[in-house]
Amino acid sequence: MKALEEKIVKQGTCIGSEVLKVDTFINHGIDTKFLDDMGKEIARIFAGDEPTKILTAEASGIAIAVAAANHLNYIPVVFAKKNKPNTMGLDVYESSAKSFTKGSIFTLRVTKELISKDDRILIVDDFLAHGQAALALYDIATQAGAKVVGCTAVIEKKYQGGSERVRKLGVHVQSLAVIEKMEDGKITFE
Amino acid sequence: MKALEEKIVKQGTCIGSEVLKVDTFINHGIDTKFLDDMGKEIARIFAGDEPTKILTAEASGIAIAVAAANHLNYIPVVFAKKNKPNTMGLDVYESSAKSFTKGSIFTLRVTKELISKDDRILIVDDFLAHGQAALALYDIATQAGAKVVGCTAVIEKKYQGGSERVRKLGVHVQSLAVIEKMEDGKITFE
Numbered sequence: 413m414k415a416l417e418e419k420i421v422k423q424g425t426c427i428g429s430e431v432l433k434v435d436t437f438i439n440h441g442i443d444t445k446f447l448d449d450m451g452k453e454i455a456r457i458f459a460g461d462e463p464t465k466i467l468t469a470e471a472s473g474i475a476i477a478v479a480a481a482n483h484l485n486y487i488p489v490v491f492a493k494k495n496k497p498n499t500m501g502l503d504v505y506e507s508s509a510k511s512f513t514k515g516s517i518f519t520l521r522v523t524k525e526l527i528s529k530d531d532r533i534l535i536v537d538d539f540l541a542h543g544q545a546a547l548a549l550y551d552i553a554t555q556a557g558a559k560v561v562g563c564t565a566v567i568e569k570k571y572q573g574g575s576e577r578v579r580k581l582g583v584h585v586q587s588l589a590v591i592e593k594m595e596d597g598k599i600t601f602e
Numbered sequence: 603m604k605a606l607e608e609k610i611v612k613q614g615t616c617i618g619s620e621v622l623k624v625d626t627f628i629n630h631g632i633d634t635k636f637l638d639d640m641g642k643e644i645a646r647i648f649a650g651d652e653p654t655k656i657l658t659a660e661a662s663g664i665a666i667a668v669a670a671a672n673h674l675n676y677i678p679v680v681f682a683k684k685n686k687p688n689t690m691g692l693d694v695y696e697s698s699a700k701s702f703t704k705g706s707i708f709t710l711r712v713t714k715e716l717i718s719k720d721d722r723i724l725i726v727d728d729f730l731a732h733g734q735a736a737l738a739l740y741d742i743a744t745q746a747g748a749k750v751v752g753c754t755a756v757i758e759k760k761y762q763g764g765s766e767r768v769r770k771l772g773v774h775v776q777s778l779a780v781i782e783k784m785e786d787g788k789i790t791f792e
Contacts, residue, residue, distance in 0.1 A: 433689040440683065440690075441716045444668055445676035471661035471681070475668050478634055486635035491661070493630065498703060499623040500630075513688060526631045 413453050413588040417601050419446065420567065426594045430572075431513055432539075438566055439472035439538050450588055451479025454536065454564050457586050461561040463487060463534035465527065467553060469520055469545050470494055472538040476566055480536050490527060492520035492549060507551040509544035512572075520548045522556075529557030535578075540565035540587055543574025550581060567591065570602060603643050603778040607791050609636065610757065616784045620762075621703055622729075628756055629662035629728050640778055641669025644726065644754050647776050651751040653677060653724035655717065657743060659710055659735050660684055662728040666756055670726050680717060682710035682739060697741040699734035702762075710738045712746075719747030725768075730755035730777055733764025740771060757781065760792060 425433040437443040454476070466489045468477035477489045493500065503524040510517055527533070533553040535546055546563055553560050563578045568587035570576075579585045590602040615623040627633040644666070656679045658667035667679045683690065693714040700707055717723070723743040725736055736753055743750050753768045758777035760766075769775045780792040 427689060431689060435689065435713060436716070440681065440713060442668065442671075442679040442681070444671040444679055447668065448672065448676070471664060474661060474664045475679070478632065478637065478665050478668055481632075481634040482638065486638070489632040489634055489665070491630065491632070499617060499621060499625065523625055523630060526626070 413450065415446075416450065416566070416589045420589055421599060424599070426597045426599065429594045432567065432569070432591070432594065432599070434567065438476070442475050447475055447479045448482070450476060450566060451481075452483045453588060454480040455483030458534055458562045458564065458584070459484065461534065461584055462532055463561055464530070464532045465490060465558075466534050466536050467492065467522070467527070467549050468536045469549060473536060476538060477536040480534070480564075484534075490522060492522050492552060494518050494520060496521060505552045505555045507548035507555075509548040511544065512542050520545070520552060522552050524556070527553060527556035527558050531556070531558040532561045533558050534561060535563040537565045538567065540568040540574045540578075540585075541572040543572075543577040546574060546578050550578065550583070562586075564588070569594075603640065605636075606640065606756070606779045610779055611789060614789070616787045616789065619784045622757065622759070622781070622784065622789070624757065628666070632665050637665055637669045638672070640666060640756060641671075642673045643778060644670035645673030648724055648752045648754065648774070649674065651724065651774055652722055653751055654720070654722045655680060655724070655748075656726050657682065657712075657717070657723050657739050658726045659739060663726060666728060667726040670724070670754075674724075680712060682712045682742060684708050684710065686711060695742045695745045697738035697745075699738040701734065702732050710735070710742060712742050714746070717743060717746035717748050721746070721748035722751045723748050724751060725753040727755045728757065730758040730764045730768075730775075731762040733762075733767040736764060736768050740768065740773070752776075754778070759784075
C-alpha cells in the first residue's frame with residue numbers, strides 16, 4: 413500500500429534495525445481516515461478467503477481489526493487479552509509467546525465461547541515481526557477447532573521471519589507494508 | 603440508547619453490584635455493526651461540542667473511540683498507554699488513577715506531541731464507573747492546555763459517581779446506557 417509506505421517514511425522513526433515507532437498514526441495516535449482506508453485494503457485482499465471472524469491481540473491490534481471488519485460486512489472481532497481480567501472465567505484458550513522488543517513472555521487468552529469450530533479466522537495486528545503474537549493467535553484458533561484463513565498486519569518486518577513462519581502453516585499471509593530491512597534509519601520496502 | 607440497554611440485559615452478566623461483564627459484544631468480543639451504531643450515536647450527541655480529538659485509554663476504549671471518530675469526520679484518536687512501551691520518549695503527560703475492580707493503581711501516559719493546546723477533547727471509554735480513568739484523561743488533556751468538551755462511555759454506572767465527578771468540572775457528560783443500580787442480577791437503567 414503505497415500511501416502507507418509514504419506515511420511510514422514521513423512519520424515513522426527507526427530505533428536501530430529492529431524497532432519502528434509509528435506512534436503518531438497507528439499505535440498511540442490514530443489517523444482514523446487512514447485507518448479506514450487500511451481496513452478497506454485488508455478487506456479487498458482477504459474477502460476471497462471468506463473470513464467469518466477477526467482475531468487480534470490487545471491493545472494496538474484492536475483499531476485496525478475493527479477497521480478491517482467494517483469492510484468485511486461487519487464480521488465480529490475478538491481481541492485476545494494480555495492480562496487476565498477478574499471478569500474472565502476459567503473456560504479460556506491460552507497461548508504464550510515471547511516479546512522480542514520487551515524481552516519477556518506474554519500470554520494471550522480468549523474466552524472459549526467467542527470462537528467456534530465453524531469460524532474462518534483472519535488474524536490482524538499492527539505489526540508482524542518475529543510472528544510470536546500471530547503464532548499464539550493461530551494456536552488459540554486451532555485449539556478452538558477453527559480454521560485460520562488469513563494473517564495480515566499493517567507493517568510486516570519480513571527480515572524478522574514471522575510472515576514466513578505463519579505462511580508455512582498454510583495460511584494466506586499478506587501485509588499492507590512489507591519492510592525488507594531497516595539500516596541507519598533508512599527503510600527499504602519489498 | 604434503547605438497543606444497547608436490551609443488549610446489556612440479554613448478553614451482560616452482573617457480578618455482584620459493582621461489576622458488569624459485557625465480554626461478548628464490547629470488550630473482548632466486538633459486535634462491529636453495533637459498535638458502529640454506537641459510534642454514530644456518540645457523534646450525534648457530541649457533534650455540537652465540536653471536538654477535534656478523541657482521547658481514550660487502552661485497551662477496551664479503543665474500539666468505541668474509533669467508531670465515534672469515524673462519525674465525527676474522522677477526527678484523530680489518541681489512546682493513553684497503561685504500560686510504558688520502550689518506544690515511548692520522555693516527553694509524556696501522565697496521570698495516575700485507582701482501579702476499583704482491580705484494587706490497584708495505574709498510570710496513563712500520552713506522548714506530548716499528540717495533544718495540543720488548541721484541541722477540543724472528547725473523552726470516550728467503554729465504562730464510566732468511579733470516573734478514575736476519565737479524571738486521569740481529563741488531567742492529561744488539561745496538562746496539555748487543551749479543553750475537554752465532552753465525556754462519554756458505552757455504559758455508565760451512575761451510582762458509582764464518576765459521571766457526577768466529571769460533570770462538576772464543567773464537562774458535558776452523556777453515556778449511551780446509564781445504570782441506576784444493579785441488584786441480585788437485575789439491572790435498572792435511568
